[in-house]
Each structure stands twice: as C-alpha cells, then as structure tokens.
Amino acid sequence: EDQVTQSPEALRLQEGESSSLNCSYTVSGLRGLFWYRQDPGKGPEFLFTLYSAGEEKEKERLKATLTKKESFLHITAPKPEDSATYLCAVQRYNNNDMRFGAGTRLTVKP
Amino acid sequence: DSGVTQTPKHLITATGQRVTLRCSPRSGDLSVYWYQQSLDQGLQFLIQYYNGEERAKGNILERFSAQQFPDLHSELNLSSLELGDSALYFCASSKQYQETQYFGPGTRLLVL
Numbered sequence: 001e002d003q004v005t006q007s008p009e010a011l012r013l014q015e016g017e018s019s020s021l022n023c024s025y026t027v028s029g030l031r032g033l034f035w036y037r038q039d040p041g042k043g044p045e046f047l048f049t050l051y052s053a054g055e056e057k058e059k060e061r062l063k064a065t066l067t068k069k070e071s072f073l074h075i076t077a078p079k080p081e082d083s084a085t086y087l088c089a090v091q092r093y094n095n096n097d098m099r100f101g102a103g104t105r106l107t108v109k110p
Numbered sequence: 111d112s113g114v115t116q117t118p119k120h121l122i123t124a125t126g127q128r129v130t131l132r133c134s135p136r137s138g139d140l141s142v143y144w145y146q147q148s149l150d151q152g153l154q155f156l157i158q159y160y161n162g163e164e165r166a167k168g169n170i171l172e173r174f175s176a177q178q179f180p181d182l183h184s185e186l187n188l189s190s191l192e193l194g195d196s197a198l199y200f201c202a203s204s205k206q207y208q209e210t211q212y213f214g215p216g217t218r219l220l221v222l
Contacts, residue, residue, distance in 0.1 A: 034210065043112065043200050043213035044153070087153065096166040096207045097143070097155035 002027040004090055006101035013078055013108050021073040021104045023088035033071050034098060035064050036087045044087055047073075078108045113137065114203050114214035122220045128189040131217045133201030135182055141165070141204045142184040143211055144176055148197040159184055160207050191221045 003026040013019055025033065032051050036044035048057045050066035057064050061082065063074040073086055085105045089098040113136035123129055135142050144156040146169075155168035159178035170176075173191075178184045188195060198218050202211035 036213075041198075041216075041218070043114075043202075043215050045112070046210055046212055049210055089153075096141075096158050096160075097168050098211065099155070100153040102152045 002090060002092065002099045004088060004099050004101035006086075006088060006104050008104060009102070010105045011107070013075075013106070015079055015108055015110050016077045018074070018076045018078070020075070021086055021106070023071040023073070023101055024069060025071070025088075025090050026069075027090045027092055027099075029093045031091045031093045031095075033066055034089045034091070035071070035073055036089065038085045038087055038103070040085075047086075075106070078106075080108045080110050082106065083108045112212040112214065114201060114212055116199075116201050116214040116217050118217060119215065120218050120220075122222065123191060124222055125191055125193060127191050127221075128187065129191065129219065131186040131188070131199055131201075131219075133184045133186070133203075133214060135184070135201075135203030136212055139203035139205050139212075140182065141207045141209075142178055142182070143202040143204075144170075144184070144186050145200040145202065145213075146197050147200060147216075151197075153200070156186070158207065165207055188219070193221050195219065196221045 005024045035047040038044045048064040085103040087103045089100040115134045141160045156170040158166040176186045198216045202213045
C-alpha cells in the first residue's frame with residue numbers, strides 16, 4: 001500500500017533560519033509527487049509537482065527536490081508569512097487519487 | 111484564489127440529517143475530486159468524477175454519494191450524518207485526470 005510520511009510534524013524557525021522538510025514515500029509506479037501549502041481553515045494551495053528523481057523546482061524561497069525514496073522542501077531565509085502546514089502527496093500511474101502525508105506545520109517567528 | 115468554488119462555507123446540522131455540498135470547478139476543468147479532512151485522519155480522498163462519470167473511489171462511506179452534472183459542477187451528498195462526519199470537505203479540480211489538482215476553499219461541516 002502507498003505510504004507517505006512527513007517529518008518533522010512541526011517545525012519552529014526564526015525568521016531567516018533556513019531548513020528543510022522531508023517527505024518519504026513508498027509507492028509503486030510513481031507518476032508524480034506534489035507539494036501543497038495549507039493555511040488554517042483554507043484549501044491546500046498548489047506549490048510544485050515533481051515527476052522524476054533528480055528533478056528540482058523553485059518558487060521564491062522554496063525549492064523542492066525528489067529522489068527515488070523521498071522529497072525535500074527547502075525553505076531559504078523564511079519569513080513569518082511562510083508559516084503554514086506543508087503537505088506532500090503522491091500519485092501513481094493508472095490511479096487518479098492522491099495519497100497525502102499528514103503534513104509539517106511550520107511556524108516562522110519574527 | 112484557485113478558481114474552484116464551494117458552497118456553503120459552513121454547515122451546522124444534527125445527527126441523522128442529510129446535507130448537500132456543492133462544487134464548481136475551474137473553467138475548463140473536466141475532473142472533480144472530493145476530499146475529507148479531519149484532525150485525526152488528515153486529507154482523505156473520497157471520490158473522483160471526470161466529465162460526468164465516476165472514475166475513482168477512495169474511502170467513501172456508503173452513506174455518502176456524489177455526482178457531476180452536465181455543466182461540470184459537482185455535489186456531494188452526505189446522509190444519516192454522525193458526529194464523526196464533522197470535518198472539512200474539499201473539492202479539487204483538474205483539466206484531465208492525473209493532472210495537478212487545484213483545491214477549493216472547503217466546506218466546514220459540524221454535526222451536533
């Protein structure tokens with residue numbers, strides 16, 4: 001069965017303190033790995049899709065990377081407005097649903 | 111703003127009742143997905159429709175059903191509600207199946 005494990009569950013950073021969030025996955029026939037950001041009480045907001053090991057994508061202070069077993073979301077010099085829960089999800093070929101991890105709750109203090 | 115709309119934003123009802131949640135996908139998207147998010151279960155896939163037809167089923171209870179109409183909007187019907195059905199319900203849409211899904215703002219359901 002597909003499994004997605006995110007760590008840590010919660011992360012507190014000072015503004016400007018760079019760090020990484022981890023998403024480990026077990027899935028046969030990975031079609032894509034997705035990163036979303038979710039603010040409390042809101043819908044997940046799409047950030048990145050990664051399709052193959054070695055792929056990297058960047059957006060502002062965020063960079064996502066993918067290996068055959070895990071993905072990292074690197075946050076460089078975070079700001080308080082980066083505080084949110086970050087979710088990763090995997091999708092298999094020939095399977096339309098996505099399996100989500102439990103998320104990492106990030107708090108960035110000024 | 112993802113372009114996916116959901117109504118109502120909040121819903122308070124009693125056990126045993128039936129409710130209908132509505133979702134309008136982004137313009138041009140043919141696929142609609144429903145998810146349930148509760149504190150202890152995280153984001154769980156319920157069901158997917160593509161151009162009016164059911165395409166995939168996840169952890170959807172028999173008390174729940176959905177449909178997608180010719181104008182591509184979708185409704186999720188929840189019946190015989192129980193306290194444990196209290197959760198956030200999200201709709202997402204994508205152009206085709208197996209493409210990036212964009213989520214709506216959700217409907218918060220509280221069953222008393």
